[in-house]
Amino acid sequence: MKLLLLFIVAMSAYSANCALTDAEVTQKFNEFKTKYGKTYADANEENFRKQLFAKNLEKIEEHNKKYEQGQVTYTMGVNQFSDLTPEEMRPYTHGVLRPKN
Template sequence: MKLLLLFIIGMYSAHCALTDAEITQQWNDFKVKFNKKYADDAEEQMRKQLFTTNLQKIEEHNKKYERGEVTYTQGINQFADLTDEELKPYSHGVLRPKQN
């Protein structure tokens, strides 16, 4: 499992426009802004990975906005460290736009 996670992180890093330092800064800002606390280091690392993946999706989407390919921007909110399954109770049946 750890090897798979390291592979995913490595693949992500190769395509990420943000540096590790920028991601860490945004992660720390996110935790402060939304008063995020985690049970242990393992959970925090898992949540940081979810946050990083979501941050990358947001960055890619906002680049599409800058090119005029979509009509709205996205940003980090209090849900940026949750899985899709964990988000379901908050969606109130609203379907999110499909992302390519």
């Protein structure tokens, strides 16, 4: 149930802000899976992870546009964590997450 709720939240956030086409997201997701050796239990899990990846990719692109405009001082990029929820990231960040603006 929690996985379904996270999927719905990811889908709605992604749909509301989508600047990339589905084909672009699919290509980048496939490159991500290859680069980081990602495999998923089934098609539902893969679709869920793809939607999380798309949401995170959108955040990365928005942030990097701010960098290009001189609004922030660093860039962001896709990494091995780009298909995780914030809760799943917590062990890797020791519970420290950036505050929302």
